[in-house]
Amino acid sequence: MAAGRDERTAVVLSVGEELLAGDIRDTNREEVAAALRELGFDVRGLRTVGDGAEEIAEAVTAAAARASVVILTGGLGPTEDDRTRHGLARAASDELVFDEEELGRIADLFARVGRAMSESNRVQAYRPSRARWIENRHGTAAGLRAEVAGALVVALPGPPFEMRPMLAEVLLEDVVGRFGPGAAPPRVKVRAHGLSESIVGERVREFMGEGADPRVGITVSGGILTVTATSHAADRASAERAVEAVGRTVAERLGPNVYGRGDVTLEEATVASLRRAGMTCATAESCTGGLVASLLTRVPGSSDVFLEGCVTYSNAAKSARLGVPAETIERHGAVSEEVARAMAEGIVRTSGASVGVSLTGVAGPGGGTAEKPVGLVWLGLRVDGVTHARRIVLPGDRETVQLRAARAALDLVRRGASGTLGVR
Amino acid sequence: MAAGRDERTAVVLSVGEELLAGDIRDTNREEVAAALRELGFDVRGLRTVGDGAEEIAEAVTAAAARASVVILTGGLGPTEDDRTRHGLARAASDELVFDEEELGRIADLFARVGRAMSESNRVQAYRPSRARWIENRHGTAAGLRAEVAGALVVALPGPPFEMRPMLAEVLLEDVVGRFGPGAAPPRVKVRAHGLSESIVGERVREFMGEGADPRVGITVSGGILTVTATSHAADRASAERAVEAVGRTVAERLGPNVYGRGDVTLEEATVASLRRAGMTCATAESCTGGLVASLLTRVPGSSDVFLEGCVTYSNAAKSARLGVPAETIERHGAVSEEVARAMAEGIVRTSGASVGVSLTGVAGPGGGTAEKPVGLVWLGLRVDGVTHARRIVLPGDRETVQLRAARAALDLVRRGASGTLGVR
Numbered sequence: 001m002a003a004g005r006d007e008r009t010a011v012v013l014s015v016g017e018e019l020l021a022g023d024i025r026d027t028n029r030e031e032v033a034a035a036l037r038e039l040g041f042d043v044r045g046l047r048t049v050g051d052g053a054e055e056i057a058e059a060v061t062a063a064a065a066r067a068s069v070v071i072l073t074g075g076l077g078p079t080e081d082d083r084t085r086h087g088l089a090r091a092a093s094d095e096l097v098f099d100e101e102e103l104g105r106i107a108d109l110f111a112r113v114g115r116a117m118s119e120s121n122r123v124q125a126y127r128p129s130r131a132r133w134i135e136n137r138h139g140t141a142a143g144l145r146a147e148v149a150g151a152l153v154v155a156l157p158g159p160p161f162e163m164r165p166m167l168a169e170v171l172l173e174d175v176v177g178r179f180g181p182g183a184a185p186p187r188v189k190v191r192a193h194g195l196s197e198s199i200v201g202e203r204v205r206e207f208m209g210e211g212a213d214p215r216v217g218i219t220v221s222g223g224i225l226t227v228t229a230t231s232h233a234a235d236r237a238s239a240e241r242a243v244e245a246v247g248r249t250v251a252e253r254l255g256p257n258v259y260g261r262g263d264v265t266l267e268e269a270t271v272a273s274l275r276r277a278g279m280t281c282a283t284a285e286s287c288t289g290g291l292v293a294s295l296l297t298r299v300p301g302s303s304d305v306f307l308e309g310c311v312t313y314s315n316a317a318k319s320a321r322l323g324v325p326a327e328t329i330e331r332h333g334a335v336s337e338e339v340a341r342a343m344a345e346g347i348v349r350t351s352g353a354s355v356g357v358s359l360t361g362v363a364g365p366g367g368g369t370a371e372k373p374v375g376l377v378w379l380g381l382r383v384d385g386v387t388h389a390r391r392i393v394l395p396g397d398r399e400t401v402q403l404r405a406a407r408a409a410l411d412l413v414r415r416g417a418s419g420t421l422g423v424r
Numbered sequence: 425m426a427a428g429r430d431e432r433t434a435v436v437l438s439v440g441e442e443l444l445a446g447d448i449r450d451t452n453r454e455e456v457a458a459a460l461r462e463l464g465f466d467v468r469g470l471r472t473v474g475d476g477a478e479e480i481a482e483a484v485t486a487a488a489a490r491a492s493v494v495i496l497t498g499g500l501g502p503t504e505d506d507r508t509r510h511g512l513a514r515a516a517s518d519e520l521v522f523d524e525e526e527l528g529r530i531a532d533l534f535a536r537v538g539r540a541m542s543e544s545n546r547v548q549a550y551r552p553s554r555a556r557w558i559e560n561r562h563g564t565a566a567g568l569r570a571e572v573a574g575a576l577v578v579a580l581p582g583p584p585f586e587m588r589p590m591l592a593e594v595l596l597e598d599v600v601g602r603f604g605p606g607a608a609p610p611r612v613k614v615r616a617h618g619l620s621e622s623i624v625g626e627r628v629r630e631f632m633g634e635g636a637d638p639r640v641g642i643t644v645s646g647g648i649l650t651v652t653a654t655s656h657a658a659d660r661a662s663a664e665r666a667v668e669a670v671g672r673t674v675a676e677r678l679g680p681n682v683y684g685r686g687d688v689t690l691e692e693a694t695v696a697s698l699r700r701a702g703m704t705c706a707t708a709e710s711c712t713g714g715l716v717a718s719l720l721t722r723v724p725g726s727s728d729v730f731l732e733g734c735v736t737y738s739n740a741a742k743s744a745r746l747g748v749p750a751e752t753i754e755r756h757g758a759v760s761e762e763v764a765r766a767m768a769e770g771i772v773r774t775s776g777a778s779v780g781v782s783l784t785g786v787a788g789p790g791g792g793t794a795e796k797p798v799g800l801v802w803l804g805l806r807v808d809g810v811t812h813a814r815r816i817v818l819p820g821d822r823e824t825v826q827l828r829a830a831r832a833a834l835d836l837v838r839r840g841a842s843g844t845l846g847v848r
Contacts, residue, residue: 017641030449081641115620120626290709300788321732
């Protein structure tokens with residue numbers, strides 16, 4: 001690997017003691033790597049280093065020796081332990097200079113949000129003399145572009161919502177500008193819910209062999225399954241046709257469990273299927289505590305299809321908000337098919353939505369019994385005048401059970417809206 | 425950093441092209457780092473490399489030169505692109521040998537789950553001749569212990585539920601066995617909400633200098649600020665006293681914005697303060713779409729204090745569920761102080777909770793105007809017969825605005841319940 005540097009090679013660096021200590025989960029690393037990969041870059045390493053200017057400099061120098069693009073995130077803040085600018089200067093054998101103009105931009109930013117700029121923000125106006133700024137529209141930490149041993153080295157701030165738009169700008173202006181457009185080997189992603197990895201593995205086995213091209217890979221996370229078909233065929237056009245064809249075959253074999261292609265999320269697919277069907281939706285949640293509504297409303301424009309949600313955590317709320325008869329709860333217990341059905345019917349009746357989904361279960365860690373164990377969830381769905389119920393038992397801790405139950409509810413709504421509910 | 429190797433130093437390596445491509449978010453890295461840190465190891469780097477035996481060998485060799493413990497995850501599977509064992513052998517100048525006993529163990533595993541062992545699993549019975557196996561009770565990929573240039577090098581499989589118990593065994597038997605018990609340098613974490621990093625940086629500046637001990641570091645994520653004081657003083661007892669003292673000073677200087685110590689989350693602190701006050705809580709959300717309720721109900725036992733939540737996304741729901749007068753919405757708009765107040769009063773009236781919190785805002789990306797920009801959120805709090813309102817403007821994309829708004833609401837409830845609402 002250290003055998004020098006090809007044109008489209010990259011290394012991604014994250015800076016911060018809190019990352020080394022495992023205190024914070026760094027998500028920038030993979031996000032930057034994926035973006036570079038989409039531009040056809042061979043990402044040769046992801047590395048996390050501490051706050052020291054010297055170790056940052058050392059990591060940048062090592063990365064610049066094996067990659068033509070090096071992207072760092074973190075360490076551009078206003079505090080004493082933000083030393084990426086110092087490390088960058090050292091690696092570039094450059095010195096830090098104070099930039100009045102930049103300080104002006106920072107001051108303007110504080111003025112806009114009506115807050116006083118603190119003295120410590122001054123440090124954010126220092127840059128290596130030969131480095132150029134990358135504007136940060138969402139924060140005070142501007143990014144930096146520098147040259148180290150002929151490699152393009154870019155430093156971006158750690159907060160993802162600040163980093164993201166700056167990364168996009170850098171990739172477009174600097175990376176494509178300098179290395180020309182490029183593309184990753186053609187690939188297709190098929191997303192499904194409610195299937196086990198081994199089942200899917202069996203259904204697509206012939207595409208998973210060693211030499212196979214397109215070759216299929218499977219990843220699973222929180223009940224969401226992703227099948228990726230990638231082709232390295234020399235001729236790009238035929239490679240694209242090939243992954244398309246395999247993608248279609250995979251989708252056919254997985255049937256109605258497939259909710260989308262590419263990077264679409266289950267909640268996006270659910271909102272889309274409601275919109276296509278001209279339907280509106282309302283939620284009645286107990287064990288998931290609002291997570292279903294929260295996932296749906298993460299989707300921009302979900303207000304077109306999502307009317308409201310009731311988080312009826314207490315039994316009193318189940319009766320008062322949804323008209324679930326107290327005796328139904330008494331007789332069958334709050335976690336029961338009868339209550340799930342009554343909740344789904346209640347939310348449709350009181351909200352006027354065309355689809356109503358409900359959840360009641362034991363998220364744990366407490367509250368489990370032999371008959372109603374932790375992980376037991378009853379789902380209800382009211383659509384087209386019919387009420388459906390599903391019983392699932394989910395593994396994992398409280399948060400995992402809640403997320404998987406919420407996704408099961410989303411998928412139930414999606415299939416209800418797309419008329420594939422009964423389909424196996 | 426490359427200045428050789430101290431006793432308790434470690435490097436964590438992750439292996440896999442899919443990690444370099446950013447297709448999968450690697451969580452092992454931080455998990456292993458945190459576990460090593462708890463044993464008092466100075467984690468000097470986290471690094472992710474591809475599948476090539478050569479690059480794995482190179483990474484192991486480099487890591488072994490700067491750390492006394494190197495832990496790898498991934499690349500022990502049965503497929504062609506699992507080459508961690510090859511890389512390990514190369515780094516240890518050793519050769520792979522076939523281990524009949526291990527193959528027997530793998531065969532038994534397949535027999536137990538009643539599946540046929542595939543020919544490809546044979547490769548998992550190869551190990552560097554001087555390496556020793558680490559049993560995997562949940563999969564076919566056994567781990568490996570080896571020696572490279574005097575460093576302990578451990579390879580574990582990638583799937584977290586397989587890796588975790590094996591890591592625990594390795595840390596206990598090999599790491600503690602060889603380096604003796606140890607503990608992380610004493611540290612105290614102070615958690616706060618609603619303060620900017622730069623403000624806090626100024627208030628605790630004297631503890632942030634490069635030589636300071638205890639030394640304070642600040643991290644901020646989604647509106648949550650963590651100030652960590654760590655001491656490396658030789659005498660542990662005095663180090664503990666020192667970080668305690670600095671922790672207290674920091675907490676005093678940050679005042680009522682501090683919600684807790686250690687790894688407590690804001691939602692946990694909010695539930696705790698409600699419980700202490702003997703209060704119950706209900707939520708009325710618009711722009712956050714159920715996220716506040718969802719965060720509260722992630723906390724085990726939250727059912728003691730959380731009664732219910734209404735996600736009144738549509739204006740009709742605001743009126744129907746919470747009794748917000750339609751003309752109030754018409755006159756002031758759904759995103760307004762008046763509607764936030766009416767929502768908070770409505771949720772308390774209809775739920776009977778002692779605290780009611782409400783949010784209405786523009787989460788974006790659409791829907792912003794000059795007067796009501798994306799990120800504008802009105803919060804309402806009804807407690808002790810008084811209604812409070814707060815106006816905030818949050819930066820970031822939709823998800824960020826929603827998360828920060830939800831946390832602002834949680835903190836409002838926390839301060840309402842603990843009687844520190846007015847305190848600045």
